Amino acid sequence: MTSFPSDESVALASPAALRALIESRRSVRRFTAEAVPDEVIRDCLGMAVLAPNSCNLQPWSFQVIRDEALRQRLVPVCMGQNAAKAPLLIAVLARPDTWREACDKVLEYWPQEKIPEITRKFYSGTAQFQYNQGPFGLLGLFKRQLVRIVGLRRALMRKPNSRADMRIWAVKSTALAAENLMLAFQSHGYATCPMEGFDEVRLRKVLDLPRQAIPIMILAVGRQGEKGVYNSRLRFPLEQHVTWL
Numbered sequence: 322m323t324s325f326p327s328d329e330s331v332a333l334a335s336p337a338a339l340r341a342l343i344e345s346r347r348s349v350r351r352f353t354a355e356a357v358p359d360e361v362i363r364d365c366l367g368m369a370v371l372a373p374n375s376c377n378l379q380p381w382s383f384q385v386i387r388d389e390a391l392r393q394r395l396v397p398v399c400m401g402q403n404a405a406k407a408p409l410l411i412a413v414l415a416r417p418d419t420w421r422e423a424c425d426k427v428l429e430y431w432p433q434e435k436i437p438e439i440t441r442k443f444y445s446g447t448a449q450f451q452y453n454q455g456p457f458g459l460l461g462l463f464k465r466q467l468v469r470i471v472g473l474r475r476a477l478m479r480k481p482n483s484r485a486d487m488r489i490w491a492v493k494s495t496a497l498a499a500e501n502l503m504l505a506f507q508s509h510g511y512a513t514c515p516m517e518g519f520d521e522v523r524l525r526k527v528l529d530l531p532r533q534a535i536p537i538m539i540l541a542v543g544r545q546g547e548k549g550v551y552n553s554r555l556r557f558p559l560e561q562h563v564t565w566l
């Protein structure tokens with residue numbers, strides 16, 4: 322199990338420091354050839370998996386692609402994008418298929434000696450029903466009908482009750498981990514570019530991805546190269562996206 326520093330030993334970053342880190346991250350498409358040390362990669366992945374995630378089932382996995390020959394095979398898979406020529410690529414995978422094993426792992430790795438009964442019940446009982454969609458998604462179909470009826474009388478969680486819901490479920494948590502990962506590299510002085518511009522069929526073949534894994538992005542990582550950032554930053558006015566109630 323990964324161990325993390327206790328809360329007391331960590332000085333909290335000031336809002337200004339966090340803002341500076343977030344503002345300094347840009348999508349970089351040109352990198353130098355300098356390799357990213359394994360210790361840095363490991364540290365950043367350690368920060369990635371600290372992301373909040375649904376029921377702590379950590380539905381993600383990462384393929385760290387350092388091998389040059391393999392990276393070269395991925396350039397055409399990423400349609401020749403400059404970012405894909407980075408010295409490090411990380412395939413960020415959402416895993417709607419690992420929840421059952423994760424339920425066992427949560428109980429196995431529980432950080433206190435005594436597992437609260439409510440926790441044990443959730444991971445060994447409730448979760449087994451909540452995330453299971455059954456063969457051909459039939460249990461999901463049944464659950465969709467059930468929540469329609471029960472939902473008439475009381476508020477309840479209506480998803481995930483299909484395989485498609487499970488995919489969204491896993492992608493949400495994994496995207497949060499991906500952002501942590503980018504910021505972690507940024508804090509080490511390495512630039513990143515998330516890429517969804519790839520041929521998924523070819524990617525699955527080249528990386529031999531598990532059938533149910535969803536490659537949500539390939540992260541290019543490296544030291545920023547010349548003209549690595551293509552444009553000045555552009556964001557819409559905040560008011561356009563925010564409703565204050």
Ligand SMILES: Cc1cc2nc3c(=O)[nH]c(=O)nc-3n(C[C@H](O)[C@H](O)[C@H](O)COP(=O)(O)O)c2cc1C
Nearest residue numbers: 346347348350402404514515516517518519538554
């Ligand atoms: C899910 C996702 C997929 C992306 N795919 C690509 C991509 O395939 N190629 C690329 O050059 N940039 C890609 N980007 C980067 C965006 O273009 C970039 O984040 C956006 O233009 C804002 O710029 P900034 O990251 O520098 O703030 C992607 C970003 C995200 C979040």
